[in-house]
Amino acid sequence: MKNYKISDNVIRRLPRYLRLLDEIIADGTKRISSGEMASLMGLTASQIRQDFNCFGGFGQQGYGYNTEMLREAVASIMGLNNGYTAVIVGVGNLGHALLRNFDFGSCGFELKAAFDVNANLVGDTMAGIPIYDSNGLVDYIKENDIDLALLSVPKTTAKPMAEKLCSIPIKAIWNFTNVELTAPGSDTLIESIHFSDSLMTLGYYLNGHREDHN
Amino acid sequence: MKNYKISDNVIRRLPRYLRLLDEIIADGTKRISSGEMASLMGLTASQIRQDFNCFGGFGQQGYGYNTEMLREAVASIMGLNNGYTAVIVGVGNLGHALLRNFDFGSCGFELKAAFDVNANLVGDTMAGIPIYDSNGLVDYIKENDIDLALLSVPKTTAKPMAEKLCSIPIKAIWNFTNVELTAPGSDTLIESIHFSDSLMTLGYYLNGHREDHN
Numbered sequence A, B: 001m002k003n004y005k006i007s008d009n010v011i012r013r014l015p016r017y018l019r020l021l022d023e024i025i026a027d028g029t030k031r032i033s034s035g036e037m038a039s040l041m042g043l044t045a046s047q048i049r050q051d052f053n054c055f056g057g058f059g060q061q062g063y064g065y066n067t068e069m070l071r072e073a074v075a076s077i078m079g080l081n082n083g084y085t086a087v088i089v090g091v092g093n094l095g096h097a098l099l100r101n102f103d104f105g106s107c108g109f110e111l112k113a114a115f116d117v118n119a120n121l122v123g124d125t126m127a128g129i130p131i132y133d134s135n136g137l138v139d140y141i142k143e144n145d146i147d148l149a150l151l152s153v154p155k156t157t158a159k160p161m162a163e164k165l166c167s168i169p170i171k172a173i174w175n176f177t178n179v180e181l182t183a184p185g186s187d188t189l190i191e192s193i194h195f196s197d198s199l200m201t202l203g204y205y206l207n208g209h210r211e212d213h214n
Helices: A008-026 A034-041 A045-053 A067-077 A093-101 A134-144 A155-167 A195-206 B008-026 B034-041 B045-053 B067-077 B093-101 B134-144 B155-167 B195-206
Strands: A084-089 A109-116 A129-133 A148-151 A172-175 A189-192 B084-089 B109-116 B129-133 B148-151 B172-175 B189-192
Touching (some): A008 A045, A008 B195, A093 B093, A129 A134, A155 A172, A189 B195, B008 B045
Parallel strands (some): B109 B129, B172 B189
């Protein structure tokens, strides 16, 4: 692994490669060229080769990639087999939906527990996941060396809860609160899914800026 | 408005500007410089000025921006006052959570109806939104000139449902299915929120690549 900084755009294409590889492996494809991958993904072959070269390259010029080996290599770079652990903080409608439906395992994370302030939920088990009182969150993360907190609390409590998590510090926060969170002075990584940013971007393209769309 | 292609990175910063402006306007801030905005957002002042110059610029050098006017200008570019209309297709746990909790209005969209195949849901009203049978989806979109379909159906039906929507064609699909969708030969815009891509990106940074993180 080279030690220089790899751009966020490259890193964010890795899950797309993985998704494509899972699809074509399921279809029985054993080898694929960068050109074939490019046409399936709307990229160029040279961009794909450049991306893979950031990680030392995964194939031999002219032979295409062995799909299984390429999948293994990408999965290893993403840490899919590292056994990361996660908790959900906030079991409202969205936290509930993610708890029941989101496949943490396929992303390399094991969901261990969920936390909420609502006494009606505390003590329940949903889809095999216990729901504990938020008062016990910090101790649970420390004792179980949890890597990630999925934050799905109401907007009003997003910042104080993020500060509490950063002060432990937890290794990573996956932020669904639609509040811009930062971790000044903390080593916590924060990755946000901002639904409204995504929808507003569509609004921009609908607003007579269709020519800007890829 | 200039007619050249504006990069996706610029466009995706617009909702962040809007989010910041909403916060500081709520705090009573009347003017802000590009330098102050930069430090609040982790950007550079020159990047912010360049972004705004893509749209003709919104301020006079040395005076900072009037926060209310800047907010109005950004909102107008994003089409926030255009009265777009939306439906939800698929009222499982995630569709349900978005129906109940997501604030479509603040993004410039009015949620008009939801559709599902589940006879137990059809005919219900949730949070004021009627749930209709998916068989009536295409006619409803045509008759009501709906701009956007939020797609939250199961993975297995994502592609056929997207093809059906593109064939109308609906103007935009907001894709929550975690399936890679394309609209070949159709004018439909597709914007995807891939939860697993986001979580895998965190897995990458946790996997000894912290130095690549911004």
